[in-house]
Amino acid sequence: MSRLSPxxxxxxxEAAFDRHFGFKPTIANLRRLTGGASRxxxxxxxxxxxxxxxxxxxxxxxxxxxxxxALERSTEAGLLSAAYDAGVPVPQIVCKLDDDDGLGPAxxxxxxxxxxxxxxxxxxAEYAEARPKMSAQCGEILAKIHAINxxxxxxxxxxxxxxxxxxxxxxxxxLDGFGEPHPAFELxxxxxxxxxxxxxxxxxxxxxxxxxxLIVGPDGIRSVLDWELAHIGDPLEDFGWLCVRSWRFGEDSxxxxxxxxxxxxxxxxxxxxxxxxxxxxxxxxxxxxxVKWGVICIVQAFTHLNGLTRSVELATLGRRVCEMEYxxxxxxxx
Amino acid sequence: MVSSPADxxxxxxxxxxxxxxxxxxxxxxxxxxxxxxxxxxxxxxMIQRELDLGPGLEAExxxxxxxxxxxxxxxxxxxxxxxxxVTAIRAGDFDERLxxxxxxxxxxVDAKLAISNPEYFVE
Numbered sequence: 001m002s003r004l005s006p007x008x009x010x011x012x013x014e015a016a017f018d019r020h021f022g023f024k025p026t027i028a029n030l031r032r033l034t035g036g037a038s039r040x041x042x043x044x045x046x047x048x049x050x051x052x053x054x055x056x057x058x059x060x061x062x063x064x065x066x067x068x069x070a071l072e073r074s075t076e077a078g079l080l081s082a083a084y085d086a087g088v089p090v091p092q093i094v095c096k097l098d099d100d101d102g103l104g105p106a107x108x109x110x111x112x113x114x115x116x117x118x119x120x121x122x123x124x125a126e127y128a129e130a131r132p133k134m135s136a137q138c139g140e141i142l143a144k145i146h147a148i149n150x151x152x153x154x155x156x157x158x159x160x161x162x163x164x165x166x167x168x169x170x171x172x173x174x175l176d177g178f179g180e181p182h183p184a185f186e187l188x189x190x191x192x193x194x195x196x197x198x199x200x201x202x203x204x205x206x207x208x209x210x211x212x213x214l215i216v217g218p219d220g221i222r223s224v225l226d227w228e229l230a231h232i233g234d235p236l237e238d239f240g241w242l243c244v245r246s247w248r249f250g251e252d253s254x255x256x257x258x259x260x261x262x263x264x265x266x267x268x269x270x271x272x273x274x275x276x277x278x279x280x281x282x283x284x285x286x287x288x289x290x291v292k293w294g295v296i297c298i299v300q301a302f303t304h305l306n307g308l309t310r311s312v313e314l315a316t317l318g319r320r321v322c323e324m325e326y327x328x329x330x331x332x333x334x
Numbered sequence: 335m336v337s338s339p340a341d342x343x344x345x346x347x348x349x350x351x352x353x354x355x356x357x358x359x360x361x362x363x364x365x366x367x368x369x370x371x372x373x374x375x376x377x378x379x380m381i382q383r384e385l386d387l388g389p390g391l392e393a394e395x396x397x398x399x400x401x402x403x404x405x406x407x408x409x410x411x412x413x414x415x416x417x418x419x420v421t422a423i424r425a426g427d428f429d430e431r432l433x434x435x436x437x438x439x440x441x442x443v444d445a446k447l448a449i450s451n452p453e454y455f456v457e
Contacts, residue, residue, distance in 0.1 A: 032366060172424075181416035183439045186423045187432075252456070312370055316377050322446035323454050329443055330456065334436040 016101040062106035073105035112223040114215035135260025139268030146235040150204040163233040184325035188291040203235040210247040211257035240285020294324030391445040
């Protein structure tokens with residue numbers, strides 16, 4: 001599946017509604033949203049009549065090409081449904097598209113209004129009252145996600161080894177494959193291998209739970225997006241990832257997403273039924289998350305360099321890799 | 335300043351011209367186009383810093399790493415030396431000297447960050 005023009009997408013969306021719902025709406029205000037450099041997210045409106053039960057504001061998620069390290073669209077859609085049922089704030093899936101719709105692996109979901117751009121969430125006056133609440137809200141949401149039964153979600157079952165072992169192996173292979181050695185990440189992986197904490201339990205891990213994947217209104221968090229890196233693993237992985245410095249967007253003293261503190265996150269998590277989490281135990285997963293984000297940036301840069309998706313945004317991600325190397329070296333004990 | 339037979343504008347002046355265009359005409363646009371213009375403007379900053387600092391920092395990093403890895407490695411490129419270091423770390427060859435390795439790696443990372451995003455340094 002390749003890139004499609006807005007006109008082609010409009011035509012295929014109209015046909016898809018005809019196939020799945022038996023009516024051809026007028027598609028209006030189709031625009032590609034910023035964010036998700038390699039996978040496409042389009043926003044559009046339809047003139048749905050009240051009988052159809054469809055919301056007027058919708059989102060199309062589709063893949064122009066194959067992306068490593070990410071879930072199939074159909075698995076992502078299934079996860080969203082399970083999260084919705086568990087009371088996690090997520091958009092409701094309206095329709096899963098199939099091959100005959102001609103849009104590639106794709107689905108349509110309701111559009112939830114609000115802000116996702118981290119710098120605005122962290123600095124605009126509109127969100128001043130939301131910010132102090134968000135760390136606790138994250139704790140509550142994570143407790144719900146980590147309580148979801150992950151057996152029937154179509155996610156690969158972890159082997160007998162510690163869940164971090166497979167990921168360390170995968171990141172080493174990726175790093176070696178690009179022919180650009182990164183000694184800082186090798187030191188990080190060595191530390192992770194030698195210091196892994198005992199696994200308390202397995203859970204559904206969101207995998208990309210961070211500032212930037214949260215829809216925020218003046219009232220706080222309205223929705224959790226981007227489930228494509230979800231997997232079965234240690235629930236603390238989501239805590240570490242949320243604290244990775246990149247997601248603080250310059251507000252470094254607020255270690256949780258640039259908006260809050262770890263104590264509030266852990267307290268709310270426990271109050272919502274999650275396990276007791278000590279801030280110290282999050283540090284291991286913060287190092288893990290920092291290495292992971294570094295590896296993803298390399299993968300993204302090579303998506304551009306190999307010609308799969310040419311983009312100045314993807315290209316410059318390659319030059320952000322040293323930020324994660326810098327953070328890893330600050331976090332390591334040596 | 336890069337040595338080059340080209341006429342003015344110099345590389346630096348050309349970068350400046352493109353940057354002014356992006357900031358004035360493209361960055362104010364809504365959505366992806368404006369966002370990508372910001373990304374492109376930042377990339378121009380990286381190119382300028384690389385022109386200014388790249389050769390000097392590369393030589394320093396190379397020499398430091400060659401010293402860490404030993405005399406027999408002194409003719410290798412920086413990339414080759416980093417590859418050797420990765421292999422040695424993975425094999426456990428430096429387990430007794432990890433703080434020395436970390437010190438060397440920190441300086442190499444600092445050099446890259448000075449080019450790509452000096453605002454990211456803490457302190």
